[in-house]
Amino acid sequence: MKTKITEHSIRLFEQKGFTETSIQDIVDSIGATKGTFYYYFSSKEQLLMDIHLDYITKLLEKQAAIMAEDKPCKEKLHALVLMLLESIKTEKAKAIIFFREMKNLSGEKLELILQKREAFRLGFERLLREGIENGEFTAHLDANLASLAILGMVNWSYQWFNPGGRKSEAEVAEIFTDIVLHGIEKA
Known part of the structure; x- marks a missing residue:
């Protein structure tokens, strides 16, 4: 029942x-009572927190798995971008x-979620710093700012990305990674 709620x-x-969804809306949608809701959740905010x-948590686990792979930083960056787009798709x-x-x-x-979001961002920053140190990425790169920029670009795609659209998540990930690694200036 908790999963159904x-x-x-x-x-x-x-x-x-x-804010526009009431507990009554939730229980009405499953044919239950408020008592059933409160058996599993102390509040609507607790449900949102869950x-x-x-x-x-799933993103952090997937990020850790990608970071543990023995691959160049560029490939890990692409894998992380793709993983985020896939999570938006699925x-x-x-x-x-x-x-x-x-x-x-x-x-x-809020504090717990902010800490976990920051841990996720720091994973990107660590990868960028590793790439700077091993010469894959330019030495003057601001890893902190670049991690924010990459996450901003990818995360905002939840607003517009259509998995059934003209570009797949793999194609979008390739374009995003190319923009990050090579920019948009003609060589």
Whole structure:
């Protein structure tokens, strides 16, 4: 039942937004009572936290696996960009909630998600620093700023990326990685 509540909530939060979705809306969508909701979740915010935590935890695990591979930094960067686009493709509703609804978390819940988001960003920064140190990336690269730029570019794609559109996630990842590695200036 907890999974069912979560799945229906994700759909409702995606469609209506977190603040516009009531607990009554959630329980009505599954034919349950508020008591059932409160058996599994202390609040609507706790449910939102669980959704955020599930999404970022999976991303961190996938990032760690990619970072552990014995490959050049350029290949790892491409794999990370592709992994993010694939997560937007396969878990688009969760991605929308993750990027759009964080403002509805507070206190310790918000702090935990912010820490995990920062850990994810730092993974990108570490990869860029490694690439600088081994000569794959330019020595004057600001790894902190570049990690923010890459994540901004890729994460914003939840707004427009259509997996059934004219470009697949693999093609978009290739274009993004090319922009990051080579820019847009004609050589």
